[in-house]
Amino acid sequence: xxxxxxxxxxxxxxxxxxxxxxxxxxxxxxxxxxxxxxxxxxxxxxxxxxxxxxxxxxxxxxxxxxxxxxxxxxxxxxxxxxxxxxxxxxxxxxxxxxxxxxxxxxxxxxxxxxxxxxxxxxxxxxxxxxxxxxxxxxxxxxxxxxxxxxxxxxxxxxxxxxxxxxxxxxxxxxxxxxxxxxxxxxxxxxxxxxxxxxxxxxxxxxxxxxxxxxxxxxxxxxxxxxxxxxxxxxxxxxxxxxxxxxxxxxxxxxxxxxxxxxxxxxxxxxxxxxxxxxxxxxxxxxxxxxxxxxxxxxxxxxxxxxxxxxxxxxxxxxxxxxxxxxxxxxxxxxxxxxxxxxxxxxxxxxxxxxxxxxxxxxxxxxxxxxxxxxxxxxxx
Amino acid sequence: xxxxxxxxxxxxxxxxxxxxxxxxxxxxxxxxxxxxxxxxxxxxxxxxxxxxxxxxxxxxxxxxxxxxxxxxxxxxxxxxxxxxxxxxxxxxxxxxxxxxxxxxxxxxxxxxxxxxxxxxxxxxxxxxxxxxxxxxxxxxxxxxxxxxxxxxxxxxxxxxxxxxxxxxxxxxxxxxxxxxxxxxxxxxxxxxxxxxxxxxxxxxxxxxxxxxxxxxxxxxxxxxxxxxxxxxxxxxxxxxxxxxxxx
Numbered sequence: 009x010x011x012x013x014x015x016x017x018x019x020x021x022x023x024x025x026x027x028x029x030x031x032x033x034x035x036x037x038x039x040x041x042x043x044x045x046x047x048x049x050x051x052x053x054x055x056x057x058x059x060x061x062x063x064x065x066x067x068x069x070x071x072x073x074x075x076x077x078x079x080x081x082x083x084x085x086x087x088x089x090x091x092x093x094x095x096x097x098x099x100x101x102x103x104x105x106x107x108x109x110x111x112x113x114x115x116x117x118x119x120x121x122x123x124x125x126x127x128x129x130x131x132x133x134x135x136x137x138x139x140x141x142x143x144x145x146x147x148x149x150x151x152x153x154x155x156x157x158x159x160x161x162x163x164x165x166x167x168x169x170x171x172x173x174x175x176x177x178x179x180x181x182x183x184x185x186x187x188x189x190x191x192x193x194x195x196x197x198x199x200x201x202x203x204x205x206x207x208x209x210x211x212x213x214x215x216x217x218x219x220x221x222x223x224x225x226x227x228x229x230x231x232x233x234x235x236x237x238x239x240x241x242x243x244x245x246x247x248x249x250x251x252x253x254x255x256x257x258x259x260x261x262x263x264x265x266x267x268x269x270x271x272x273x274x275x276x277x278x279x280x281x282x283x284x285x286x287x288x289x290x291x292x293x294x295x296x297x298x299x300x301x302x303x304x305x306x307x308x309x310x311x312x313x314x315x316x317x318x319x320x321x322x323x324x325x326x327x328x329x330x331x332x333x334x335x336x337x338x339x340x341x342x343x344x345x346x347x348x349x350x351x352x353x354x355x356x357x358x359x360x361x362x363x364x365x366x367x368x369x370x371x372x373x374x375x376x377x378x379x380x381x382x383x384x385x386x387x388x
Numbered sequence: 389x390x391x392x393x394x395x396x397x398x399x400x401x402x403x404x405x406x407x408x409x410x411x412x413x414x415x416x417x418x419x420x421x422x423x424x425x426x427x428x429x430x431x432x433x434x435x436x437x438x439x440x441x442x443x444x445x446x447x448x449x450x451x452x453x454x455x456x457x458x459x460x461x462x463x464x465x466x467x468x469x470x471x472x473x474x475x476x477x478x479x480x481x482x483x484x485x486x487x488x489x490x491x492x493x494x495x496x497x498x499x500x501x502x503x504x505x506x507x508x509x510x511x512x513x514x515x516x517x518x519x520x521x522x523x524x525x526x527x528x529x530x531x532x533x534x535x536x537x538x539x540x541x542x543x544x545x546x547x548x549x550x551x552x553x554x555x556x557x558x559x560x561x562x563x564x565x566x567x568x569x570x571x572x573x574x575x576x577x578x579x580x581x582x583x584x585x586x587x588x589x590x591x592x593x594x595x596x597x598x599x600x601x602x603x604x605x606x607x608x609x610x611x612x613x614x615x616x617x618x619x620x621x622x623x624x625x626x627x628x629x630x631x632x633x634x635x
Contacts, residue, residue, distance in 0.1 A: 279480035283474075284482075286443065287473075302484050
């Protein structure tokens with residue numbers, strides 16, 4: 009027994025800790041894994057240098073390999089010197105960058121768009137960061153933001169009116185994505201609650217709405233918004249094309265969001281409702297303070313998933329003639345001065361989409377981690 | 389209904405589908421009276437007390453709580469729920485809120501109490517249940533006994549006239565039962581009107597003014613604890629007591 013006090017705690021074997029241990033455990037634990045590891049390393053070795061060379065080291069930006077300023081496709085190194093080893097010709101993006109970002113928005117008014125982007129970030133802050141100082145006041149701004157954004161982008165109140173057919177590129181993509189998601193979220197919550205309502209009229213209406221919208225492809229809804237919606241509207245009321253598309257996109261997203269949130273609602277034990285009722289909370293108080301916070305936490309991965317899906321699906325508006333980011337790209341390719349540079353355009357468009365969707369996905373991971381403590385505390 | 393009853397159940401019947409869970413239940417509870425309800429599982433004892441704050445709806449008969457009859461009228465239900473606190477077998481704390489927030493929620497939202505005042509009240513309640521030091525933890529960080537005491541504090545914060553307990557110690561580890569029962573004894577000594585569904589017969593003997601024994605949806609026997617444990621009238625009660633007292 010005396011010896012016990014002399015025992016030192018032994019360190020774990022060297023081969024199981026540190027980088028070496030990690031590699032052994034995760035990459036080379038048996039011969040199948042070792043083989044797959046080597047294969048993947050080989051592919052990465054082939055792919056990454058090639059892509060970096062194509063997109064950066066051998067690529068043209070403003071000037072070609074002779075040092076001339078690129079003004080059309082014939083100046084691009086890879087067009088002018090097909091035999092040579094030349095990479096991408098980013099000049100098409102650089103020359104048309106304004107269009108990619110703003111479409112045909114008048115350049116002397118473009119500060120309004122930039123200001124809207126800046127205000128969008130301000131409006132998102134209180135939603136993204138819980139402990140920001142002055143959150144209560146910022147939230148008020150977030151709620152008012154859609155109106156502010158509309159006035160800034162469209163005009164009125166002394167601002168020159170910029171019709172939406174001048175809007176394009178990333179601006180259209182963001183307007184559809186951000187507003188589609190932001191309006192669909194509360195709408196989806198109401199639909200989800202409605203579908204579970206004990207009042208048959210409400211629950212039937214919500215169920216029918218959700219099932220109808222989910223059962224129809226987004227393109228059909230877009231055509232519906234474009235062609236058929238005006239027939240239902242009273243005479244003389246002519247909704248703007250972008251607004252009609254936005255309505256279709258929002259309804260589509262709301263139906264999906266509703267089902268995602270309904271899934272979360274079903275995971276909340278009945279005892280939570282009973283406890284909330286027994287302390288006297290009303291239906292709306294119970295949902296707002298007890299049920300929805302828990303249900304939405306559970307649904308975060310799916311909410312972000314459908315939101316990312318919608319953000320990418322906004323590219324479908326190209327079919328009804330709106331020029332979103334992809335639409336501007338295709339426009340550029342159809343132009344004789346830049347024909348044939350589709351690799352550059354599609355890589356660029358993909359990259360822009362990736363930046364946005366990847367940020368959303370990272371943010372959802374951060375949220376999940378932050379809220380994990382709360383979720384696991386449900387059961388005893 | 390007798391003059392001084394605070395809770396009155398008259399010929400209450402209730403069905404789950406075709407199955408009748410409550411059969412002609414009659415119960416009068418006076419102010420400050422402590423009733424312990426026991427009986428085999430499935431006898432309708434939980435359902436009966438859940439009817440008193442309308443977590444379950446009765447289909448026939450009349451339930452009057454503190455002069456308010458429970459009907460489909462939502463306003464009546466709201467006022468009754470403000471009068472009646474309830475503690476559940478599974479605690480049912482709100483896992484996303486801290487202990488303090490669990491307690492202040494209803495005072496702030498239902499009674500429109502200012503936040504500072506509600507927090508002061510919460511601390512007072514936590515002292516009554518003897519865990520003020522846990523105020524800022526989350527329910528998941530507490531033991532079962534502590535969670536149940538928070539649940540009691542949460543109910544007390546609404547300053548109810550009546551407390552219902554639905555098997556409050558059945559989900560607890562044995563060594564935690566006492567801490568919860570102690571709090572309930574304190575509450576009873578403070579003059580709270582209580583209906584407790586429990587199998588803790590020691591608690592029943594010390595606290596109860598009246599024992600109610602239920603079986604198959606009916607109240608089989610109602611008696612003082614002394615008579616109930618020593619000289620029960622019905623054979624069903626005798627059988628039940630012999631089973632739970634000689635485990």
